[in-house]
Amino acid sequence: MSKILAGVLRANGEYAKSFGEKAQLALPPARQFAILTCMDARIDPAKLAGLSEGDAHVIRNAGGRASDDAIRSLVISYKLLGTREWFVIHHSNRVHGVQSRRHALTSPSLQAADALCEPTILGKKPVVAKGELVLFAR
Amino acid sequence: MSKILAGVLRANGEYAKSFGEKAQLALPPARQFAILTCMDARIDPAKLAGLSEGDAHVIRNAGGRASDDAIRSLVISYKLLGTREWFVIHHSNRVHGVQSRRHALTSPSLQAADALCEPTILGKKPVVAKGELVLFAR
Numbered sequence: 001m002s003k004i005l006a007g008v009l010r011a012n013g014e015y016a017k018s019f020g021e022k023a024q025l026a027l028p029p030a031r032q033f034a035i036l037t038c039m040d041a042r043i044d045p046a047k048l049a050g051l052s053e054g055d056a057h058v059i060r061n062a063g064g065r066a067s068d069d070a071i072r073s074l075v076i077s078y079k080l081l082g083t084r085e086w087f088v089i090h091h092s093n094r095v096h097g098v099q100s101r102r103h104a105l106t107s108p109s110l111q112a113a114d115a116l117c118e119p120t121i122l123g124k125k126p127v128v129a130k131g132e133l134v135l136f137a138r
Numbered sequence: 139m140s141k142i143l144a145g146v147l148r149a150n151g152e153y154a155k156s157f158g159e160k161a162q163l164a165l166p167p168a169r170q171f172a173i174l175t176c177m178d179a180r181i182d183p184a185k186l187a188g189l190s191e192g193d194a195h196v197i198r199n200a201g202g203r204a205s206d207d208a209i210r211s212l213v214i215s216y217k218l219l220g221t222r223e224w225f226v227i228h229h230s231n232r233v234h235g236v237q238s239r240r241h242a243l244t245s246p247s248l249q250a251a252d253a254l255c256e257p258t259i260l261g262k263k264p265v266v267a268k269g270e271l272v273l274f275a276r
Contacts, residue, residue: 004171004223011188022180029179033142039195039211041167042160046182050149053185057177060198062211069207073177073200085142 025054027081033057034077037089038064048089057083064089163192165219171195172215175227176202186227195221202227 001009034057035045045051045058057077059070066074066088077083139147172195173183183189183196195215197208204212204226215221 002223004169005225007169008171008187008225012186015185015188025180027178027180031142031145033146034177039172039197039215040165041189041195042163042165042192044184044189044191046184047153047191048150049146050153051179051182053182054180057179058198059177059200060196061207062197062214065207067207067210069199069203069205072205076200077177085140087143087146 022053029054029056029077029081029083031055032083033085033087034059034074034083035087035089036060036064036066036070036074038062043089045089049087057081160191167192167194167215167219167221169193170221171223171225172197172212172221173225173227174198174202174204174208174212176200181227183227187225195219 031051035049036059037043037045039060039062045060049056051058057073059073059077061067061070074086077086169189173187174197175181175183177198177200183198187194189196195211197211197215199205199208212221212224215224
């Protein structure tokens with residue numbers, strides 16, 4: 001077993017001890033929203049958005065792109081699991097070279113999310129083109 | 139502004155106050171690993187695996203599938219950002235009807251991740267077919 005795996009399992013063991021009644025949480029997100037954001041290691045969506053377990057769906061990929069797979073996930077989130085708002089949270093600049101921790105947040109419709117879809121792996125275009133734009137606190 | 143958005147922004151403002159030196163974290167994940175898991179609201183990957191900001195990439199979609207987009211993300215994680223282990227963390231049963239909080243964890247190679255790819259939206263087949271299988275503590 002690798003050192004990394006051992007560390008993950010140790011942490012999980014500790015977490016499981018205090019999981020308690022959270023095992024009974026319902027499948028549909030209690031706060032009825034979803035977040036699409038980047039896989040960036042420096043982003044903790046739960047802390048960033050004030051989420052507890054059971055609150056909201058979180059979808060992440062390289063760049064926080066509204067890819068076909070992300071849209072598939074959002075459709076499931078909306079149609080099957082009752083979310084009513086989606087937030088697409090991006091870095092304020094591209095994934096590489098990010099220094100600022102400012103984030104842009106949009107609340108797009110399905111059509112807007114679709115319009116955000118990018119075929120590039122690491123696009124350099126501004127990715128927040130639709131929806132309500134909000135700059136986070138830092 | 140919706141009530142949900144206001145709540146997210148309020149939480150983010152509080153989080154930002156204590157962000158401090160984390161704004162200087164390097165882009166490559168410090169612990170050199172990535173997690174692929176489900177968007178399920180009840181999963182908090184940071185708590186589940188003991189992650190701090192900057193530790194590891196987290197990729198999430200509906201079902202924690204090794205989709206083309208997830209593999210794109212893992213390739214970027216590996217080739218450009220230096221991760222050396224990947225953990226595919228699934229529910230022990232399918233996304234719908236999950237009651238248990240047990241998770242299965244695999245550490246697949248790129249080829250194994252590719253083999254896990256499923257074309258279905260909500261597959262019912264066991265999704266952990268390759269790699270090292272570990273049952274989490276609950």
